[in-house]
Amino acid sequence: MTLGFGAGVQRLGSFGVSTLAALNSLPAPGFAQRPTGFAFADPDPAKNGIYTWTGYIWQHERGLGDQVATLTVTGGTGNAILASPQPGIDLTNVVAAILVPSATNTAAVTINGTSVNDSEGNPLIAGAFAAGKSYFLWVRPTEYRAVFNEFGSIGDIAGLQDALNSKLDDNQLDTDLALTADSHGKIASQKAVKSYVDAAISAIKGGVSTAFDTLLEVSNAIATKFDKVGGTLT
Numbered sequence: 001m002t003l004g005f006g007a008g009v010q011r012l013g014s015f016g017v018s019t020l021a022a023l024n025s026l027p028a029p030g031f032a033q034r035p036t037g038f039a040f041a042d043p044d045p046a047k048n049g050i051y052t053w054t055g056y057i058w059q060h061e062r063g064l065g066d067q068v069a070t071l072t073v074t075g076g077t078g079n080a081i082l083a084s085p086q087p088g089i090d091l092t093n094v095v096a097a098i099l100v101p102s103a104t105n106t107a108a109v110t111i112n113g114t115s116v117n118d119s120e121g122n123p124l125i126a127g128a129f130a131a132g133k134s135y136f137l138w139v140r141p142t143e144y145r146a147v148f149n150e151f152g153s154i155g156d157i158a159g160l161q162d163a164l165n166s167k168l169d170d171n172q173l174d175t176d177l178a179l180t181a182d183s184h185g186k187i188a189s190q191k192a193v194k195s196y197v198d199a200a201i202s203a204i205k206g207g208v209s210t211a212f213d214t215l216l217e218v219s220n221a222i223a224t225k226f227d228k229v230g231g232t233l234t
Helices: 020-025 157-167 170-205 215-228
Strands: 014-017 036-039 049-053 058-062 068-076 080-084 096-099 109-111 114-117 135-139 144-147
Touching: 020 036, 020 058
Parallel strands: 014 036, 068 096, 080 109, 114 144
Antiparallel strands: 036 049, 049 058, 068 080, 096 135, 109 114, 135 144
C-alpha cells in the first residue's frame, strides 16, 4: 500500500507503506530523486521507521516516534508478566509505558524477563502491583521503573480537600483548642502554687545556711552539740 500525493514515486516528496518489503517493491526512484519513505506496520517492529533513498537503497534513518505505549498482558503470572505493545511498535524506541496487571504480585516483578523496580531501583514488594489497576512505567535499557503516586490516596485536589476537611473539622478544632487552653490554665495555676510555697519556705529559712535548712539537719546538729557536753537529747 502506498500513501502520498502525485502520480509516481519520483514526484512524491514522502509516502508511507505498511512494510519494508512493500517499500523495496516500489519502482526505484531516479538517482537524483531523494524521496522519504515510512514503514509503519511491519511484522518486525525494528523495520518500521523513516527511510531515505540514497540513490541505490532505502536507508533506515530512525524508528517511528512511538515513545509511549500500552503494554497488554498476554500471559505469565503476577510476578512474571508477559506483555506486548500495540502491533508495529518497537519497544527499543519506547521511553514510557502503561500496564494494567491481570494479577497482584506476591514478590519481585518482571515483564518479559526484564525486572520492574521502584523509582529508586529497588525490586517491587508484594502487593505493589494490584490486579486491574493501571501503572506508569519508565522504560530503561535494562529495567522498568514503576512511577507510583507518592501521596497515597490523596491523588487529586478533591482528595486533598476531603482529607483536610476530615482533619480540621470545625467542631473538633474548637474542642482541641478548648482542651489546649484548659491545659494551659492548669499548668499556670500549678506554677503559681509552687512559687507561693517556695517563697514561704524561703521566708521560714530566713537565709539560714544550706547546712541547716532542713529539720533533720538542725536536729542532727543539736544532738551533736549535746553529745559534746555530755547531755542527753530526748
